[in-house]
Amino acid sequence: MDVKLNHRYKADAQQSYTLPSSYYTNEAIFNMEKEKVFCKNWIFAGHIEKVSEPGEYFTFQIFDQNIMIIKGADKTIRGFYNVCPHRGHELVEGEGKKSIISCPYHAWTFHLDGQFNRGRAVDQIQNFDNNEACLTAVRVEVFLNFIFVNLDPNAKSLREMMPGLEGEIRANIPKLDQLTLSHRIKYDIKANWKNVVDNYLECNHCQVAHPQFVELVDMKSYKINADEYYISQTSKGKQTLNCNVNNETSNEDVETYLSYWLWPTLAIDIMPGETGLIIMYIEPDGPENTIEHLEFYYLTKEPSAEGWANIEYQDKVLTPEDIALVESVQRGLHSKGYVDGRYVVDNGHTSISEHGVHHFHGLVLKALEGFKKNE
Ligand code: FES
Numbered sequence: 001m002d003v004k005l006n007h008r009y010k011a012d013a014q015q016s017y018t019l020p021s022s023y024y025t026n027e028a029i030f031n032m033e034k035e036k037v038f039c040k041n042w043i044f045a046g047h048i049e050k051v052s053e054p055g056e057y058f059t060f061q062i063f064d065q066n067i068m069i070i071k072g073a074d075k076t077i078r079g080f081y082n083v084c085p086h087r088g089h090e091l092v093e094g095e096g097k098k099s100i101i102s103c104p105y106h107a108w109t110f111h112l113d114g115q116f117n118r119g120r121a122v123d124q125i126q127n128f129d130n131n132e133a134c135l136t137a138v139r140v141e142v143f144l145n146f147i148f149v150n151l152d153p154n155a156k157s158l159r160e161m162m163p164g165l166e167g168e169i170r171a172n173i174p175k176l177d178q179l180t181l182s183h184r185i186k187y188d189i190k191a192n193w194k195n196v197v198d199n200y201l202e203c204n205h206c207q208v209a210h211p212q213f214v215e216l217v218d219m220k221s222y223k224i225n226a227d228e229y230y231i232s233q234t235s236k237g238k239q240t241l242n243c244n245v246n247n248e249t250s251n252e253d254v255e256t257y258l259s260y261w262l263w264p265t266l267a268i269d270i271m272p273g274e275t276g277l278i279i280m281y282i283e284p285d286g287p288e289n290t291i292e293h294l295e296f297y298y299l300t301k302e303p304s305a306e307g308w309a310n311i312e313y314q315d316k317v318l319t320p321e322d323i324a325l326v327e328s329v330q331r332g333l334h335s336k337g338y339v340d341g342r343y344v345v346d347n348g349h350t351s352i353s354e355h356g357v358h359h360f361h362g363l364v365l366k367a368l369e370g371f372k373k374n375e
């Protein structure tokens with residue numbers, strides 16, 4: 001059921017107020033977001049290496065929807081709702097490899113491409129149509145070697161929504177196809193998912209809250225650019241976590257800091273230093289809880305000393321700093337002394353500008369109520 005959405009958001013960031021606190025706490029608004037944001041947009045599922053062989057599969061959740069990703073005999077990666085068309089039992093669990101999908105309840109079987117194979121005595125069912133007993137597919141798109149799923153059959157493709165992004169990231173990581181998952185970490189955060197995204201989309205807090213980060217990147221060259229469905233933050237690197245970019249880099253090192261947020265809940269960070277990227281997947285878990293997944297991709301399964309230095313920094317310094325901020329904001333959003341705020345927008349779109357947060361809030365409102373830029 002839709003709820004009344006009151007806010008003082010305006011398309012012009014200079015005149016606008018932020019999303020009001022109820023948007024970050026209210027269960028009815030969260031339920032609307034489930035349907036209108038998360039069931040209609042591209043959600044991160046994992047790296048293609050999780051299904052490198054035909055028959056390999058893994059499952060994951062988009063709220064209560066259990067999804068199976070499986071590679072077919074034809075090497076196509078497909079996604080299906082993980083449910084049997086007979087009486088609704090779940091078909092597979094966790095991850096693994098199958099030559100045929102067999103339901104644990106009454107043993108109907110399905111090919112890897114979701115087509116019905118056989119079931120005992122189905123030939124005695126009147127008007128039984130094999131085509132009605134296939135698995136229900138979901139949209140899958142592979143982008144930068146990551147698998148994304150969209151539960152909306154009519155959604156635009158990710159490439160159409162984010163033109164040029166894949167080429168830009170590939171140009172900065174020529175060895176992108178060689179990256180492998182080296183390490184992963186999960187955090188439970190007591191904050192609404194938008195509060196976590198808001199924090200990611202500005203660096204106005206960096207000088208105040210991230211003293212080590214502002215030593216790694218050159219804040220004077222920091223730029224934030226909002227495209228329609230993604231936002232980039234870039235700057236020159238000043239140093240890596242264990243050496244100076246200008247003195248001790250190899251040819252393969254990345255010399256800049258690059259970060260990309262992809263609507264609605266994925267971020268890709270490329271730190272100055274050796275080739276690699278960090279995935280930050282923000283998984284909403286109720287109106288005031290979020291699970292943050294960090295995945296570190298490098299050229300080797302075992303991270304190098306610099307890779308470990310980066311992992312340690314993210315895990316012990318940067319992420320705890322941000323979690324403390326967003327959890328404090330989440331408590332503050334319950335205060336009777338706060339309803340909404342203003343955006344600090346710097347026309348040069350430098351590190352202090354919060355226009356990315358404003359842009360993100362516009363996308364949320366567009367999804368929830370069809371708010372258009374010119375309103
Ligand atoms: S529910 Fe799957 S075979 Fe019956």
Ligand SMILES: [Fe+2]
Pocket residue numbers: 199200205206210322
């Ligand atoms: Fe931060």
